[in-house]
Amino acid sequence: RPALAGAPWRLAEADAALDEVPELRDHILAAIAEDAPANPADGGVIRRGYSAELDELRHLATHSRQIIAAIEARERQRTGIASLKVRFNNVFGFYIEISKANLHLAPPDYERKQTLVNAERFTTPELKELEAKVLDAEERALDLERTILATLRAEAAAAAPRVRATAAAVAEIDFYCALAETAVARRYVRPRFSETGEMKIVAGRHPVIEKLAEAEAGHFIPNDLYLDRGSHRMALITGPNMGGKSTYLRQAALIAVMAQMGSFVPATEAVLTVIDRVFTRIGASDNLARGRSTFMVEMTETAVILNSATERSLIVLDEIGRGTATYDGLALAWAVLEYIHDRIGAYTLFATHYHELTELAGRLDGVVNLHVSVKESGDQLIFLRRVEPGSADRSYGIEVARLAALPAEVIERAREILALHEKKEETVSEELEAPKRRRPAGPELQIRLFEPVGWQIAERIRQLDIDNLRPVEALQLLAELKEELGRR
Numbered sequence: 001r002p003a004l005a006g007a008p009w010r011l012a013e014a015d016a017a018l019d020e021v022p023e024l025r026d027h028i029l030a031a032i033a034e035d036a037p038a039n040p041a042d043g044g045v046i047r048r049g050y051s052a053e054l055d056e057l058r059h060l061a062t063h064s065r066q067i068i069a070a071i072e073a074r075e076r077q078r079t080g081i082a083s084l085k086v087r088f089n090n091v092f093g094f095y096i097e098i099s100k101a102n103l104h105l106a107p108p109d110y111e112r113k114q115t116l117v118n119a120e121r122f123t124t125p126e127l128k129e130l131e132a133k134v135l136d137a138e139e140r141a142l143d144l145e146r147t148i149l150a151t152l153r154a155e156a157a158a159a160a161p162r163v164r165a166t167a168a169a170v171a172e173i174d175f176y177c178a179l180a181e182t183a184v185a186r187r188y189v190r191p192r193f194s195e196t197g198e199m200k201i202v203a204g205r206h207p208v209i210e211k212l213a214e215a216e217a218g219h220f221i222p223n224d225l226y227l228d229r230g231s232h233r234m235a236l237i238t239g240p241n242m243g244g245k246s247t248y249l250r251q252a253a254l255i256a257v258m259a260q261m262g263s264f265v266p267a268t269e270a271v272l273t274v275i276d277r278v279f280t281r282i283g284a285s286d287n288l289a290r291g292r293s294t295f296m297v298e299m300t301e302t303a304v305i306l307n308s309a310t311e312r313s314l315i316v317l318d319e320i321g322r323g324t325a326t327y328d329g330l331a332l333a334w335a336v337l338e339y340i341h342d343r344i345g346a347y348t349l350f351a352t353h354y355h356e357l358t359e360l361a362g363r364l365d366g367v368v369n370l371h372v373s374v375k376e377s378g379d380q381l382i383f384l385r386r387v388e389p390g391s392a393d394r395s396y397g398i399e400v401a402r403l404a405a406l407p408a409e410v411i412e413r414a415r416e417i418l419a420l421h422e423k424k425e426e427t428v429s430e431e432l433e434a435p436k437r438r439r440p441a442g443p444e445l446q447i448r449l450f451e452p453v454g455w456q457i458a459e460r461i462r463q464l465d466i467d468n469l470r471p472v473e474a475l476q477l478l479a480e481l482k483e484e485l486g487r488r
Contacts, residue, residue, distance in 0.1 A: 011176060017169035024159045031152055043138075046145050054144045060130075060137035067130065068094070081105050086127070093131040095121045179263045186210070188264035191255075192271050197229035199256075199347060203268035206251035207258075210266065221385040222268070225252050227347045232368050234341060234348040236357055237387065239372030240396035242403075244385035245351040246282060248372070249316045252349055253278050256314055275314045275347070279305040282318040295323030302336060311345040318351045330354045341366055358391035457481060 033047040046054055060067065072086040081102045088094050092113055098106055099119050110122035133140075156163070182188065186207070194200075203222035210220040221244070226232055237245050255265045259272045281301050302320060309315055320336055321329025333354055340348050341364050350357075361369045371392035375382040381399045398418065402411050460481070469477075 011173065014169045014172045014176075017165055019162045019166045021159050021162050021166065024155055024163075027152060027155060031148060040145065040149055041142070043142050043145060046148050051144065051148065054141060054148070057133070057137045057141040057144065060134050061141060064134045064137075067134075071126070071130075079105050079107060092121065092123070093135075094127040095123050096127070097121050182207075183264035186266060188266050189268060189270060191259035191265050191267075193259075194271050194273050197273045198271055199225065199227040199273055200269070200271040201225040201252065201255055201265075201267050202270070204251055204255055204270070205266040206247050207254060207266045209247055209251075223248055223251075223385075223387040225349075225387075229345075231365060233345065233366035234337065234350065234364075235368050235370050236337075236361065236391070237349065237351040237370045237372065238353070238355060238358060238392040238395075240374055240381070240383070240392070241400045243372035243374060243383050243396075244387070245372050246318055247385075248387050249280075249282060249318055249349050249351055253280060253314065253316050273347075274312070276310055276312045277308070278314045278316065279309050279346075280316045280318075281305060281320060282316065293323070298323050299332075306336065306339060306344070309340070309344050309346045313344075313346040315340060315344075315346045315348040317348070319353060320350070322353070330356055333357060334360070337367070338364070353395050353397075355391065355395070361391075457484060 031046055031050050033045060036045045037043075048055060048058075068086050068088075072084065075086070075096060076082060076084045079098075079102075081098055083099055083102065085097045086094065087097055095113055096110065097119050098110075103120055106120070106122065110124060112120060113123050114121040202224050204225060205220055205222045213220045223244075225235075225248075227235065237248060239245055251266075255267060255270060256272060256275060257278060258265050259270060260274065281298065298320065302317075305315060305317075317336070321331075321333040323329070324332075333350075333352060334357060337348075337350060337357065337360055340346060341360075345366075358369050361367045369389070369391040370387050371390055373384045373386045373388050374396060375384055381396060381403065398411060398414050401414065464477075
């Protein structure tokens, strides 16, 4: 406790709450043996020297032969009968046997119990008492231990509130010590808090992944993060799988939580703002028992975020919309981002593979693009795991699949299909404009990922005036569309 002298107020409060409960402590130390068995029924829990009665019973239970031999030697010396014997049987218990020739030497305090042909058997008050003690010494010792333990437990139960309060204080002090020790060992820095709403993390690190990387002789790549209440309120992070997007999201949330709970943080510099809650939607999961798919769970959790977050919250979203059709997912992700930007205004980190979403940085004044960088060296893909400004130019999904050892035939076919769809794909940003912008009249037409219908054909169909279209015109139009599809 002297180490806590002059400690900050919270540690001082914890120190003041420490109650050693000295009477209980001293009683336990005096009563319980150092090497007490785990099961009290085995005996030996009570320390030797604590109870004179218990010590005597233990001595009788373990040294009865030596005690009888000592009595026999003493009586031989006292009576002068060298052939005197102390024996035991189940009928008479302990007795002294003296031959007929030595009967005249028997002391008057001997009580005759049995007469034999060549000897007489006697007992004494000492032997009667010893018999009663020795025969049930072990069981009586266990009973006495149980009684002492029950008394000790009752005393501990009476002091339980004081013990619990001390345990809580010790736990709090241990918690602060663990944070301090980790901060020194892992080179953490003291965060500062900004009243302007600025969040600036320089060379931030994930506290767990960094430790795991070092254990495997690796090196964790630190990254910066900057958010504010103005033009950097939301960050869209793009890049390949395995590039480090999810780690970047998690470390930002962890640093925010660690700083606000009073810990130093894994970074070179950290300026943070006070947040009311951290909302996360990371990873894929389902709940088959309740009939909820991965996508349903994802949407339910997203709904909780949108209905609960405030402008002082930190929202961390990882690939919203990936559990459904491509354009459904893209539309939902786009709409969720617009809603957070326009209605909530929370600090947001959003990792995605929908590259169309990067156009929001040019449409919404609080959105910036970030990407996880990679390097291509021949046919090799090197993950640099550095988060840099701007959007990624591609997802490298096929390259990651190749690293996972998919058959070469599958990889080549995937490249062919990707090239085909990249050639035909048109931007859909006009269809995903914010509510304040133009909305096309009539029902929307969804174009699926592998649907061989061009965007121009879809537009032609969408603009048809079906009510005024004559049958001959309809047939002619179908023929034209069929011919155009044949050319694609």
